[in-house]
Amino acid sequence: MIVEHFLKWVDTARVNERAAAAGALARAFIQNELPFEDRCAAEAALTxxxxxxxxxxxxxxAEALSMSRHAPLQIISALAADQPEVAALVLVRSPLLTxxxxxxxxxxxxxxxxRLIAGRPSVSMAVSAAIAEIGEAEACVALVANTGADIASLSFRRMAERHGDLAHVREALIADARLPSDCRHMLLVKVGEALKRSPLVAALMGSVRADRVMRDACIKASLTLIEGTRPxxxxxxxxxxxxxxxxxxxFLIRIIAHGKVDFFGVTLVALTxxxxxRVRTLLAGGNDVALSALFRGAGLAAVTHPVILRALKVWREVANGKRTAGAQEVSWLMLKEIGGPSVSGDLAGLVKSIHLxxxxxxxxxxxxxxxxx
Known part of the structure; x- marks a missing residue:
């Protein structure tokens, strides 16, 4: 009877009165304050x-029903497709939306x-994947900022690929500790490419020098990235x-000069x-002949083997507590291995640049x- 009177009254009521009454009816429905027949009538009225x-x-x-598990599903579904200010409450809050x-x-x-969906208190890996794959840049930023979102490595990669050219997306992704290391490298490269395309950089350096500087900067950034990457x-x-x-x-000569022996080993596993x-055992104590065979299998030219072996021996001594050394000392010994700073050639130039x-x-x-x- 209450709902029957409500339906007769609602046609002549003012907007504010209708809104207040609709909210009260919705709250009464989810709070189980109505007899069964009145609940059925209330659901029909709300619909x-x-x-x-x-x-x-x-x-x-929407305000009354958005957080309830007892709300009528057809009403929630309709509200979620309503105009933005109405749909927002349901899209962000409703536990009934699958x-x-x-x-x-x-x-x-x-x-x-x-963006609203990306900001829900809990976002599943499947929903995150959909946002990463087709979402606009702002939605991806909102997703990354949401600590309640479960984001797969592949989804991070897709966001980096699709929107990594945008500075605010790069900033959000790089600030997230969950971002996989390969995605971080991808974004570092995108930063370098963006700087290289800058008219100011091109005017100051010229395109050829800018390309070389940015390439070197990306290599150095890659070394820093390795330090922060989990094995x-x-x-x-x-x-x-x-x-x-x-x-x-x-690049491999550079990482061994800087003591990234574990990363160097995993690289050899991938290349050979x-x-x-076996690779770990050889790096830890293998003889020069066995190591050179390993390096050949990885595609490293024979001319590079002596400098790599020299660096590896120093890092072994450091690991065993027999020596204290860093990249400066190791690169100098590598340079001496090929004849010292006066020697010319590509390999000497590379090792000298590492030392400097x-x-x-x-x-x-x-x-x-x-x-x-």
Missing amino acids: LLLDDPSSKVRLAI DGDLIEHVATGSGATQ GEYAALIEHLRLRGDLTCG GQAES EALRENARGHALAIAAA
Whole structure:
């Protein structure tokens, strides 16, 4: 009877009165305050009110029902497809919307709808994947900022591929500790490419020098990236570098000069197909002949073997506590292995550049330490 009187009254009531009454009826429904017959009538009335010309009425219903598991599903579904201010409450809050429902709204909704879904308190891996694959940039930023979102490595990769050229997306992705190392490298490369395309950089340096400077900067950034990468992610990062063509002989010489022996070992596993245990054993104590055979299998030119072996022997002594050394000392010994700084050639030039970079880095660190004292 209460609902019957409500339906007769609602046709002549003002908007604010209808909205207040609709909200009260929705709250009574989810709180089980009505007898069974009145609950059925209330559900019918609320369904009818979805056609109310005023969004205030539908908003009042959405506010009352959006967080309830007992709300009528057809009403929640209709409200989720309503105009933005009404749909927002349901899209963000409703526990009744399944992953399938949310993915459909991601696919068919506006960027605002995608952002709302990305900001839900809990976002499943499947919904995150949909946003990563087809969501607008702002939705991806909202997803990454949401600590309640379960995001797969592949989804991070797709966001980096699709929107990594945008500075605010790169910033959000790089700030996320969950971002896989290969995605971090991809974004570092995109930063370098963006700088290289800058008219100011081109005017100051020229295109050829800018290309070389940015390439060197990406290599240095890759070394820093390795330091912050978990060993379990080495294989993914190595595959990414290999596919990009960055896993060069020069890069491998650089990482061994800087003592990244574990990463160097995983790289050799990827390049040779040898068992990880065998490669680890050879790096830890293998003789020069066996190691040279391993290097050949990885495609490293014979001329590079002596400098790599020299560096490896020093790092073994460091690991065994027999010596204290860093990249500066190791690169100098590598340079001496091929005849010293006066020797010319590509390999000598590479090792010399590594040594000079280590000298500059150590000098910079020393100066900062003095300034901070």
